[in-house]
Amino acid sequence: MTGTDTVNISRSLTEMARLQPETPAIIFPQENRSLTFRELDQESDRLARGMARIGISRGIRVALLVPPSPELFSVTFALFKLGAVPVFIDPGIGARNMKGCLAEAEPEAFIGIPKAHVARRLLRWGRTSIRITVVVGGGAIWGGVPLDTLRRFAHEIPFTAAETGLNDMAAILFTSGSTGPPKGAIYTHGTFAAQIDALREMYDIRSGEIDLPTFPLFALFAPALGMTALIPQMDFTRPGSVDPLRILGPAAEFSATTMFGSPALLDRVGRYAETHGIKLPNLKRVISAGAPVPAAVLKRFSTLLSADAEIFTPYGATEALPVSSIGSREILGETGILTGRGLGICIGRPVESISLAIIRISDVPIDVWQDELVLPTLEVGEITVRGPQVSSAYLNRPEATRMAKIADPDGGVWHRMGDTGYLDTSGRIWFCGRKSHRVVTADETLYTIPVEGVFNTHPAVFRSALVGIGRKASQQPVLCVELEAKCTTGAQERIRRELLELGSRYPHTKGIREILFHPAFPVDIRHNAKIFREKLASWADGKLR
Numbered sequence: 001m002t003g004t005d006t007v008n009i010s011r012s013l014t015e016m017a018r019l020q021p022e023t024p025a026i027i028f029p030q031e032n033r034s035l036t037f038r039e040l041d042q043e044s045d046r047l048a049r050g051m052a053r054i055g056i057s058r059g060i061r062v063a064l065l066v067p068p069s070p071e072l073f074s075v076t077f078a079l080f081k082l083g084a085v086p087v088f089i090d091p092g093i094g095a096r097n098m099k100g101c102l103a104e105a106e107p108e109a110f111i112g113i114p115k116a117h118v119a120r121r122l123l124r125w126g127r128t129s130i131r132i133t134v135v136v137g138g139g140a141i142w143g144g145v146p147l148d149t150l151r152r153f154a155h156e157i158p159f160t161a162a163e164t165g166l167n168d169m170a171a172i173l174f175t176s177g178s179t180g181p182p183k184g185a186i187y188t189h190g191t192f193a194a195q196i197d198a199l200r201e202m203y204d205i206r207s208g209e210i211d212l213p214t215f216p217l218f219a220l221f222a223p224a225l226g227m228t229a230l231i232p233q234m235d236f237t238r239p240g241s242v243d244p245l246r247i248l249g250p251a252a253e254f255s256a257t258t259m260f261g262s263p264a265l266l267d268r269v270g271r272y273a274e275t276h277g278i279k280l281p282n283l284k285r286v287i288s289a290g291a292p293v294p295a296a297v298l299k300r301f302s303t304l305l306s307a308d309a310e311i312f313t314p315y316g317a318t319e320a321l322p323v324s325s326i327g328s329r330e331i332l333g334e335t336g337i338l339t340g341r342g343l344g345i346c347i348g349r350p351v352e353s354i355s356l357a358i359i360r361i362s363d364v365p366i367d368v369w370q371d372e373l374v375l376p377t378l379e380v381g382e383i384t385v386r387g388p389q390v391s392s393a394y395l396n397r398p399e400a401t402r403m404a405k406i407a408d409p410d411g412g413v414w415h416r417m418g419d420t421g422y423l424d425t426s427g428r429i430w431f432c433g434r435k436s437h438r439v440v441t442a443d444e445t446l447y448t449i450p451v452e453g454v455f456n457t458h459p460a461v462f463r464s465a466l467v468g469i470g471r472k473a474s475q476q477p478v479l480c481v482e483l484e485a486k487c488t489t490g491a492q493e494r495i496r497r498e499l500l501e502l503g504s505r506y507p508h509t510k511g512i513r514e515i516l517f518h519p520a521f522p523v524d525i526r527h528n529a530k531i532f533r534e535k536l537a538s539w540a541d542g543k544l545r
Contacts, residue, residue: 006164007189007190008080008083008164009193010080012223012224012225012226013025013077014041016041017037020037020207021037021038022037022038023228024037025040025222025223025229026073026222026228026231027228027231029253030246035074037223043074044073044081044159046151046153047074047075047147048081048082049153050149050153051078051150053150054134055131056079057082058162058164059084060084060109061084062087063126064088064111065110065111065112066112066136067113068216069231071136073220073223080161080189081159083168084109086172087107087172087184088171089105089174090174090176090177091116091237093525098119098125101182101184102125102126104184104397105126105395106128107126108129111133111135114135114137114142117143120143121143132145134146166188166190166193169186169187169188170187170188170191172184172185172395173187173217175317175318176527178526183395183400184394184395184396185318185395186391186393190388191388192224193388195321195322196225198322200225201352203325206226207226208228209226209227210228211228211257211260212232212247212250212256212258213230214232214236214259214260214261215261215262215527230256238525239261239264240267240268240528242268244269244271247265247269248273251280251282251283252280257282257284258287259283261287262290262527263288263291263294263297263529264528265528266286266297266301267300269301270297271300278304280304281306286301286309287311288311288312289313289315290524290526290527291531292449293311294456294463295339295340298328310329311327313331315347315429315431318391320354321389322351323347323351323383324350324351326428327348331346340456341506342451343430344432344433344447344450344453346424346429346430347430349428350385350429351387353388354387355385355386356383356423356429357373358374358381358383358384358423359373359381360373360382361382365402365403366416367402368406377422377423378423378424378425380420380421381421382420383416384416385414386408386414390413390415393413404416418434418436419432420435431449437466437467440468440472440473440475441511442474443511446477451477451508452465454503455502458502460484460495461481461483461495462482463481464479465480465533466512468537469540469541478512478537479512479516480536480539481517482519482521483517492517496517500513514544518536521536
């Protein structure tokens with residue numbers, strides 16, 4: 001980031017359009033459509049000018065419900081150029097949550113595809129705040145000004161981006177709601193700029209590379225980084241059910257150098273590629289996030305890559321990204337073995353721009369930072385972070401903000417990640433699970449990841465989830481297990497005995513005596529990888545009753 005106080009994230013695109021005008025910025029192979037950096041910059045200029053004509057201006061919040069497409073890219077950068085504030089909400093959160101998010105965000109404008117406008121009108125989304133509507137991919141009959149109409153207002157003089165500052169609001173990004181109601185994290189232009197700087201530095205990303213992102217928000221980073229975004233044909237709300245050929249095919253055809261995928265997607269694609277002997281020699285790096293990536297998934301996918309390529313698993317959240325990162329070589333060569341012994345999952349060292357501390361676990365707000373909160377090395381507590389890529393508040397959620405943020409007397413805020421973990425003697429972070437998922441019995445506190453790491457070493461186990469039944473402080477620990485393959489009742493009983501024997505070897509797992517087999521864990525809509533432990537706990541409670 002530069003030393004100036006003026007920054008607008010759209011200027012990254014304009015600069016790339018100057019440096020590499022004819023390089024493709026986005027490619028949609030299934031539609032045989034693409035836009036160069038020059039074309040994307042010019043198209044977003046035209047749309048910015050048209051939006052200004054209908055009243056979308058600096059500071060106006062704009063709900064954006066457009067699937068991955070050339071229009072999503074051009075509309076988003078047009079809004080950044082205007083200094084307007086796009087509101088990004090995952091459509092997979094459901095109609096009720098969508099209505100609540102829009103009521104919270106209070107957008108004055110709504111830009112969406114026809115289907116989104118039908119839902120808006122039928123379900124009365126944003127009825128008290130929305131006054132400007134734009135329809136993408138349809139006519140005015142759907143309830144908005146057609147995007148094509150906005151283009152007619154344009155002329156070829158470049159649009160001058162708004163003189164926004166580091167602390168000016170740039171976007172509202174709603175969390176997935178996998179660990180509670182979705183909340184709108186406030187991003188500033190400085191937040192985005194810091195993220196881009198951190199990603200470029202952390203992964204040595206160069207202009208001209210080809211990125212294959214399978215998560216829409218990450219796709220928007222590519223043009224700002226000077227990369228070509230290669231958008232696969234898939235249902236982005238179901239990455240775990242993707243057709244592997246729709247990932248492997250474009251990756252090979254366009255010589256993708258970078259790929260982002262959730263652990264569920266890597267698992268599915270890796271299994272298919274291994275079975276069919278498919279390799280991806282051009283990939284330099286694969287990035288996977290959204291949930292811990294099992295070592296078996298890393299090992300399998302690594303066989304598709306060249307010897308100098310690596311899979312990286314960054315750690316972060318909507319509110320703070322990236323926080324840390326670790327590569328598959330370190331996991332497979334060292335830390336993965338320790339995960340299987342119950343030490344948690346190593347998530348690497350903090351990125352240079354982040355300050356990170358482990359504080360004592362508390363379920364109440366902490367208003368002001370004190371150094372006395374910090375725990376010593378090797379002691380499990382809550383992970384907290386401070387830095388330029390950390391959002392400072394939630395929109396219109398003062399209580400949630402108070403619960404998650406700690407004011408620093410020296411300036412800025414610390415974000416409570418809601419995750420437990422510890423620092424080892426070399427400065428690496430070890431993740432131990434969500435704070436809200438810890439199981440507190442009458443005798444001890446159990447953290448999910450260290451417990452599950454032990455049981456996940458059994459070859460028949462696909463994944464496991466520790467849940468607590470009953471009231472906090474006197475919970476009964478129950479291990480839910482999803483097997484690699486269906487098996488008979490007799491085989492399940494044999495596996496149960498083997499798991500109990502495995503657990504008996506470690507102090508923190510020997511007390512777990514209840515094991516339940518679940519056919520398919522409920523998971524989040526965004527990455528298909530985060531386990532809905534609250535639903536599993538309810539299911540387990542019913543089973544035991």
